[in-house]
Amino acid sequence: MSRQRKQEDNGPFKRSVDTPSSQHSKRRRLFETDENMSDNSVDPNRRPNFSNVGYVQVGNGFSRNLNTVQLKPTAAKKIVIKNLKSEPKLPEDYRYQTWEKLSSAVLAIQQSKSNQYSLEELYQAVENMCNHKMAHTLYTELYSLTETHICLNIEQFLAESMDRFLFLKKMNETWQNHCDQMIMIRSIFLYLDRTYVLQNPNISSIWDMGLELFRKYIVLNTLVQTRVVEGLLMLIEKERHGDKVDRTLLKSLLRMLTDLQIYDSAFEQKFLQSTERLYASEGQRLMQEFEVPAYLTHVYKRIQEENERVIHYLDTSTKYQLIHTVEKQLLSEHVTNILQKGLDSLLEENRIDDLTLLYQLFSRVKNGLVELCSAFNAFIKKRGRTIVIDPEKDKTMVQELLDFKDTMDNIVQTCFNRNEKFGNSLKEAFEHFINQRTNKPAELIAKFVDSKLRAGNKEATEEELERLLDKIMVLFRFIHGKDVFEAFYKKDLAKRLLVGKSASVDSEKSMLSKLKQECGGGFTSKLEGMFKDMELSKDINVAFKQHLNNAQDLIPLDMTVNILTMGYWPTYMAMDVNLPEEMVKFQDIFKEFYLSKHSGRKLQWQPTLGHCVLRAQFKAGLKELVVSLFQTLVILLFNKYDELSFDYIKAATNIEDGELRRTLQSLACGKARVLLKIPKGREVEDNDKFRFNNEFINKLYRIKINQIQMKETSEEQKATEERVFQDRQYQIDAAIVRIMKMRKTLSHNLLISELYNQLKFPVKPADLKKRIESLIDRDYMERDKDNPNQYNYVA
Amino acid sequence: MSENSRMDENDNDKKEVSQEKMFTLKKWNAVAMWSWDVECDTCAICRVQVMDACLRCQAESKKDFYGKQDCVVVWGECNHSFHYCCMSLWVKQNNRCPLCQQEWSIQRMGK
Numbered sequence: 002m003s004r005q006r007k008q009e010d011n012g013p014f015k016r017s018v019d020t021p022s023s024q025h026s027k028r029r030r031l032f033e034t035d036e037n038m039s040d041n042s043v044d045p046n047r048r049p050n051f052s053n054v055g056y057v058q059v060g061n062g063f064s065r066n067l068n069t070v071q072l073k074p075t076a077a078k079k080i081v082i083k084n085l086k087s088e089p090k091l092p093e094d095y096r097y098q099t100w101e102k103l104s105s106a107v108l109a110i111q112q113s114k115s116n117q118y119s120l121e122e123l124y125q126a127v128e129n130m131c132n133h134k135m136a137h138t139l140y141t142e143l144y145s146l147t148e149t150h151i152c153l154n155i156e157q158f159l160a161e162s163m164d165r166f167l168f169l170k171k172m173n174e175t176w177q178n179h180c181d182q183m184i185m186i187r188s189i190f191l192y193l194d195r196t197y198v199l200q201n202p203n204i205s206s207i208w209d210m211g212l213e214l215f216r217k218y219i220v221l222n223t224l225v226q227t228r229v230v231e232g233l234l235m236l237i238e239k240e241r242h243g244d245k246v247d248r249t250l251l252k253s254l255l256r257m258l259t260d261l262q263i264y265d266s267a268f269e270q271k272f273l274q275s276t277e278r279l280y281a282s283e284g285q286r287l288m289q290e291f292e293v294p295a296y297l298t299h300v301y302k303r304i305q306e307e308n309e310r311v312i313h314y315l316d317t318s319t320k321y322q323l324i325h326t327v328e329k330q331l332l333s334e335h336v337t338n339i340l341q342k343g344l345d346s347l348l349e350e351n352r353i354d355d356l357t358l359l360y361q362l363f364s365r366v367k368n369g370l371v372e373l374c375s376a377f378n379a380f381i382k383k384r385g386r387t388i389v390i391d392p393e394k395d396k397t398m399v400q401e402l403l404d405f406k407d408t409m410d411n412i413v414q415t416c417f418n419r420n421e422k423f424g425n426s427l428k429e430a431f432e433h434f435i436n437q438r439t440n441k442p443a444e445l446i447a448k449f450v451d452s453k454l455r456a457g458n459k460e461a462t463e464e465e466l467e468r469l470l471d472k473i474m475v476l477f478r479f480i481h482g483k484d485v486f487e488a489f490y491k492k493d494l495a496k497r498l499l500v501g502k503s504a505s506v507d508s509e510k511s512m513l514s515k516l517k518q519e520c521g522g523g524f525t526s527k528l529e530g531m532f533k534d535m536e537l538s539k540d541i542n543v544a545f546k547q548h549l550n551n552a553q554d555l556i557p558l559d560m561t562v563n564i565l566t567m568g569y570w571p572t573y574m575a576m577d578v579n580l581p582e583e584m585v586k587f588q589d590i591f592k593e594f595y596l597s598k599h600s601g602r603k604l605q606w607q608p609t610l611g612h613c614v615l616r617a618q619f620k621a622g623l624k625e626l627v628v629s630l631f632q633t634l635v636i637l638l639f640n641k642y643d644e645l646s647f648d649y650i651k652a653a654t655n656i657e658d659g660e661l662r663r664t665l666q667s668l669a670c671g672k673a674r675v676l677l678k679i680p681k682g683r684e685v686e687d688n689d690k691f692r693f694n695n696e697f698i699n700k701l702y703r704i705k706i707n708q709i710q711m712k713e714t715s716e717e718q719k720a721t722e723e724r725v726f727q728d729r730q731y732q733i734d735a736a737i738v739r740i741m742k743m744r745k746t747l748s749h750n751l752l753i754s755e756l757y758n759q760l761k762f763p764v765k766p767a768d769l770k771k772r773i774e775s776l777i778d779r780d781y782m783e784r785d786k787d788n789p790n791q792y793n794y795v796a
Numbered sequence: 797m798s799e800n801s802r803m804d805e806n807d808n809d810k811k812e813v814s815q816e817k818m819f820t821l822k823k824w825n826a827v828a829m830w831s832w833d834v835e836c837d838t839c840a841i842c843r844v845q846v847m848d849a850c851l852r853c854q855a856e857s858k859k860d861f862y863g864k865q866d867c868v869v870v871w872g873e874c875n876h877s878f879h880y881c882c883m884s885l886w887v888k889q890n891n892r893c894p895l896c897q898q899e900w901s902i903q904r905m906g907k
Contacts, residue, residue: 499827559823567831568847584824591826601869601906603833610827616820625822633821640817693818 096135099126100142103189107143110185111150113178120189128192136197143190144210151179151214158225165232172229173250175219176257183211216261229254230268234275237310241279252314259316269319273326280330288335293343294355300331300362333366340376348380351408356416370420377417378426381409385434389442398442399449403472406431432479439763440485440722446476447489450512455497456504466508474515482762483520484728488721490516491528492571498535499563499610530569538563541595548594560587564595564604571721578608578630579655581637609660617675619697626675627705631656631664636675639693644679647689663708665691673697673704729762733772736760741782741794749773749790832869832906834877840894841882850879869906874898880905 092098106123109116130139154175158168187194187207198206205213220226233254240246258264280303287296307327311320332339339359347355363369388394388401409427417423435442450473453466461469480486497503509532517525542561549555580588592604611630615637616623628636634654638645645653651661662685669678669691677692678685736759740752747755756769773792776782785791832846842851849867870880876895878886886894893900 556821558821561823561825563825563827565827565829566847567829568845570829573829581821584821587824588826595830599830599907601833601871601904602830604828604830607827607829612825613821614823616822618818626819630824630826633824636819637821640819 091133095133096130096138099130100139102126103130103139104142104146106189107146107186110182123189124192127190131192131196136193139190139193140197140204143186143193143207144214147183147186147211148214148218151218154179155219155222155225158219158222158228163228165228165235168228169232169236169250169254172225172232173253173257176215177253179211179215183208186211212261216263220258220261220263220267226263226267229258230271233268234272237272238275238279240310241306248313255314255316264316265318269316269322272315272319273322276323276326277330280327281334284331284334288338288342293339293347294352294358296339296343297355297358297362301358303327303331304362304365328366332362332369336363336366336369336372340372344373344376345380345383348377348409348412349384351412353412353415356412360417360420364418370422374420374422374426377423378430381427381430382434385431386437389434389438392441395441395445398445399473399476402435402442402476403469406472406475428479431476432481435476435479436481436763440482440725442476443480443482443485444489444718444722446473446480447486447493449473450490451493451497454504454508454512456502463505463508466504467511470508470512470515474519477516478519482725483524484762485722485725487524487528488571488725491531492717492721494528494531495570498531500612527569530566534565534569535563541598544598545591545594549590552590555586556583558583558587560591562591562595563610565607567605572724573607573609574657575605576608576657576660577655578634579653580634617697620695621698623702624697624699625703626673627703629664629708631660632668632706632708635661635664635668639676639691644690644692647685647687647691650691665689667706667708671706673699673706675706729764730772732762733760733764733769734776737769737772737776738781741792744794746785746791746793748788749792752792832877834869834871835875836877839879839882840876841878841886844879846877846879850881852881853879871903871905872898873901873903875903 102118103123103126106116106118108114127139130136157171157175163171190207194207198204220229233251236246236251255264255268258268287299291299304324304327307323308320311317311323315323344359347359360370360373363373385402385405388398388405394401413419413423413427450470453461453469477483477486494509497509503509513525513528513532516528538561541564545560545562549560588606595604596602608630613628613630613633615626615628615633617626617636626632626636631654634656635650638650638653647661647665650665651658654661656664665676665678665685666683668674669676669685670683674694675697677694679690679692682689733756736756737752740755740759741747752773753766753769756764773782777784777792780795782792782794785793834846837845837847839846839850844851844854846869848854853867868880869877870883871877872883872893874893874896876893878894883900887900891900892898
């Protein structure tokens with residue numbers, strides 16, 4: 002209903018009516034006009050009170066009237082409105098009559114019957130009563146009327162043995178009716194609501210009054226309330242068990258509880274309790290029945306369902322607690338169990354989707370991720386240990402480690418949301434297990450790199466190789482004994498460089514720069530020196546060729562020499578062998594040439610590393626043999642004699658016994674048998690004889706005869722390790738002296754713990770003790786005279 | 797070739813083969829290590845091996861164009877050898893060989 006009060010504009014119509022002085026009336030004193038003005042006067046029956054009241058109800062046609070007036074300013078007649086002669090009075094029984102009308106209307110509404118009065122009329126009646134100070138009575142009357150009606154309703158809910166569902170339906174119906182009726186009643190009594198109720202803060206609005214009464218008489222009845230709540234819980238539980246239920250009914254009844262402000266007290270608590278009970282038992286049961294992935298999917302579904310429940314009918318304030326309860330009962334309670342039961346197999350089988358779900362679910366509960374992270378860590382340690390610890394699997398260890406790292410990285414990336422904690426835990430776990438076995442992983446990684454960098458390795462392009470090297474560096478980073486790696490890497494690098502077997506200089510250099518980045522220049526300076534030696538040797542050889550051109554009386558031999566700086570390269574066994582005359586001549590010429598260029602140096606020949614190309618004339622034709630220097634020496638003997646005994650060869654070449662046996666084995670028992678052994682057999686015995694094999698056939702022109710190296714490798718390996726341990730002793734000594742110099746006096750235990758902080762490689766306490774003893778012997782430090790567990794530094 | 801028949805005749809004899817060699821050396825790739833021709837491996841001044849750069853140079857990691865540390869060896873008339881860097885600092889204080897106290901004069905330099 003729109004009313005316009007234009008106090009200022011309608012000045013001409015203003016009339017001071019001396020109506021009662023209540024504030025409300027004063028405000029009403031202004032003259033209000035209505036398009037129905039004439040009607041009002043003509044049809045007094047319809048609005049019998051109007052003329053009596055003495056002012057006109059306002060409608061939206063006000064401005065039209067105003068215009069009519071203003072548009073005729075020239076009219077000759079002037080309308081003058083005068084005060085009424087006598088004050089208008091209400092009829093005596095006005096109040097009674099009007100209330101009769103209203104109460105009959107209300108009753109009609111409550112009983113859903115038709116009503117003889119128009120709504121407009123009723124509204125008017127209310128407004129008039131209000132304006133005549135009857136508001137209070139009106140309100141009280143209405144209150145008692147509503148109260149009576151609601152009281153009547155209670156009976157139907159108290160009946161014994163009522164079907165719960167029917168009960169809920171009935172309740173809902175009653176509630177809906179109540180709402181409809183109250184809306185209707187309120188519309189009629191709107192004026193009351195807006196004036197009387199507004200001005201009296203202690204009185205609740207008609208709608209609220211309805212709610213209060215409903216609450217008081219129906220829902221606060223213990224029996225009814227219990228029945229409603231139980232019924233609701235039953236429906237929800239039914240839905241949780243997968244049955245279809247009437248969600249609108251649920252929603253409407255829950256709204257009722259909210260509107261009546263007993264949602265929290267009557268429903269929510271019980272609901273949460275029943276939720277907790279249900280999911281506690283479900284969690285227990287399903288953990289037993291289901292595999293972990295199925296369980297997780299189920300939990301996810303449950304959470305989803307509960308969220309939907311909140312959207313569809315529960316009050317949003319319940320959401321947090323509800324979801325929390327579900328998570329707690331289905332997840333928190335079972336975190337350890339889930340991880341123990343299922344994580345390992347999920348990781349093992351690389352179940353990306355399930356792991357993602359696991360992570361998502363665990364991130365919802367407190368400590369879930371922490372637990373997951375530590376279980377993840379434990380898994381890596383356990384699994385990694387099996388890769389590293391078994392000597393039988395040494396051959397595949399590095400590749401397996403790389404694959405394992407890839408898989409775990411991928412899981413952290415895709416499933417664990419790149420969580421930094423998981424990444425760090427992954428690294429920590431790798432570092433832990435890779436050092437479970439001392440030295441071997443470092444050695445194998447070095448060898449793996451060698452196999453990748455060696456020529457003839459065509460399985461990877463440069464870019465792939467580069468990526469592989471990066472991955473290897475990640476493993477390398479985890480290793481504590483980096484000196485072991487360096488030693489083996491150096492030995493292999495030396496082989497690659499000297500035999501010219503390096504796949505690509507670029508890859509070598511890039512590996513070197515990676516190592517440098519990781520361990521600093523000190524670590525790689527010698528390796529770099531090796532590369533430099535190779536480059537310098539090239540220049541020297543060019544110069545040497547020119548130098549040879551001037552010399553005379555020489556056989557046509559293409560001699561190149563690699564000059565290595567002592568100290569950069571691994572140490573090789575020095576041995577003197579007897580070279581043929583021409584070769585000695587060449588050697589001498591080179592030595593003279595080299596020392597003339599570099600004074601103050603001395604040269605030591607390394608026959609173990611030399612290799613040659615021989616031209617060989619067999620019956621079947623000419624061949625070229627690519628052989629080591631030792632093999633060359635043996636073969637060249639057969640230029641003079643067809644058959645030679647082992648002893649003769651040994652004396653003639655002066656090659657070390659074991660080395661010679663292996664050499665002869667490679668020539669007479671290998672794939673390409675240039676010599677024949679008499680008698681036949683795999684091992685070379687003292688009394689064996691060897692013969693030139695003129696019948697030698699091979700489809701290739703150029704034949705490489707490999708040295709037999711099996712035994713040598715294991716010896717070399719030991720030697721390399723030995724050297725590493727030697728170096729470590731110095732490092733331990735240095736560390737002890739450093740610490741003692743700073744502390745002056747220190748107890749044994751403190752010294753040991755400081756040493757462990759400083760030393761980057763694994764050491765046994767017994768070794769440390771030995772070094773301390775040795776330093777005491779050498780007067781670097783001494784035992785305290787009073788306390789044998791205390792050391793003093795001796796300057 | 798006459799070899800077969802000849803071998804049949806003197807099977808067990810170590811007999812010289814005709815002037816035509818069965819094996820000829822075509823290419824030789826030799827390897828040698830160089831080190832300073834010194835009597836004592838360590839420099840008496842800095843106690844570091846003469847093959848390595850002296851302590852100062854290692855700390856500064858002074859490098860020439862190729863990246864090699866340019867720290868050569870010097871021999872005195874007394875035949876004692878030291879890092880050149882070490883010795884040139886030494887003679888500023890005391891122009892005698894630290895080992896034998898002879899007057900220091902350079903015999904030759906490493907190169």
